[in-house]
Amino acid sequence: MHHVVLIVYPGFELLDMSGPASVFNGANRALSQQGKPALYKVVLVSAQGGAIESSSGVVVETRPITEIRQGDAHTVLVVGAEREQLLPAVADPILRAAIPGLAAKAERFGSICTGGFVLAALRLLDGHRIATHWDSCKPFTENFPSVTVDPDALYVVDERLWTSAGVTTGIDMALAMVAHDLDAAIAGEVAKRLILYARRPGYQSQFSPLLQAQVKGDSPFADLIGWIQANLDAPLDVPSLAARAGLTERTFHRKFVAAAGETPARFVEIARLDAARMLLSRGLSLKSVAAQVGLFPPARLADAFERRFGVAPRLFRDMHAEL
Template sequence: MAPPPYTACIKEPPPVTSQTIAVVLYDDVLLLDVAGPIEVFSVANRYLPVAHHYQVRTYAPGGRPVRSSCGLVLQADAALPQVPEAAALLLVPGGPGAYARQQPELATWLAAHARQARRWGAVCTGAFLLGAAGLLDGHRCTTHWNYQARLASEYPATRVEPDQIYVADGALLTTGGVTAGIDMALAVVAQDHGKETALEVAKVLMVVMRRQGGQAPYAPLLAAVLRDDSAIARVQAYVVDHIDQAFSVARLAEMATMSARNFARAFAREVGITPMEYVQNARIDHARKLLESTDLPLKQVACRAGFGSARHMRLVFAERMGLTPSQYRLQFSYT
């Protein structure tokens, strides 16, 4: 059954004036970053009195059409100077055009005008355009897990939160990858019109109001192992290839023909985490592959990944991933 234009069962929200959601477009923007949040606000209007409707508008440099990264051409409603100063939200979607292209005109405009909006933010890699405009300096933010290290490196004055689906820091809103723009838009609707309205929108879109596990379940904990002749690389490769074995710092140091203290220091300096953190991350990644691709009982998954018991694996998963192994399998299994 289609939702009614007004929902009597939902408690009337506090008065909110008609408001503009200003979405910035540019060449090589990711289409889903644009469409996902827009659909949230569009569906929300079905549940709101007309006076409270969101007015979604798109803006591009020069008001010209832009070609999205998938090839579809988008016609902006207007040029950037026409963005209302008091927009409820100024939103910058992500895409290759945000992190792989120079957008000086857009960055300059954002630096001068974004803070005039009540809230401003980015979906996914749109954070790079905010960074270029100086809008991330001194703020907490996030972006897609695959680009977090690069964002932190290019804009060191910001603090990148690695495991968040979206981050609200004052008026600044940023999200993880792609569909996280929907999560952020639902949070905006909840803030403006109450959680009940946001939940109704989530039901229509068949998404959850709050995902479990943040970004951690989507990102590998370890990068691919460099299989060279260095002592540290040899140890890393051995751990990954023999993950069902028991390891200690002393045993790993022996493989590297180093003292335990020197090995631990060298490993942390070169890899960025301690040897035992590396072992645990390797166990989690191996278990995740088994949970995704097999129907093995959890006890066998735990044994093959070196956890020793399903109980220990469950504790580690819950702490590190925000999901139990069973929940992870339910969400990501392709068998």
């Protein structure tokens, strides 16, 4: 049995814990359907044990971290929280005494979201590359200069160390763990049961140009951006987009740059290439991908993809396609 120890504390982010826990439970369910025994046992621990209230008010029951013997925890993960709740956890003497030993003997250890601050304060991240929530990248770098923070990655695997970015990326990292421990088919089945659009790879950026543009509350192009995303194979030149927006080409170009931070042409190319990267990671042919994202013929996709990501799309697919 593979014991997954999730370390929580008062005010922790519930989804940081429940997301990965659901993934590991889903893997056990998938194994059961194949007539195989469960692999994972999820254990929630805290400094003192007992009932621990999350930031959302949901209370979970935990065991004292001191009850977990070194070597009995195969995966050890510290969940995240907002700064006010995180600081007491960083300073907690019981956690500070217990975590290094558990991490040293575990098959892998790491953090979800801002939980990395707890590990960094214990010098467990020195010399490593890590992921954390995008809003914490700057303070992390300032406080822990010996740690390399990847501001874009959803999660980072550096030897035994696994770290994820904000909140839902813990699910992506847990799925990658399942794929590593079992196989990609089981991980895919879990993702399907959780109604996930896709099993996102760690190299995918935390930031989507579509999302960044849409989240601006005063953006006049939120609907148009959604339409672009759903119609990447359509003509998406400035005249077509301006007509759809009901603006002159000059006015559209000026207002779009102000709202999205990119020219329309650049924005469309980024959206198309991000979609192409996701499709290639699923093993689709270059011809199919090029047609779906509006970068046909395949030679056009290849040129744009290599210019953006520094690798040929065919090689990228061979390296990252799900088995």
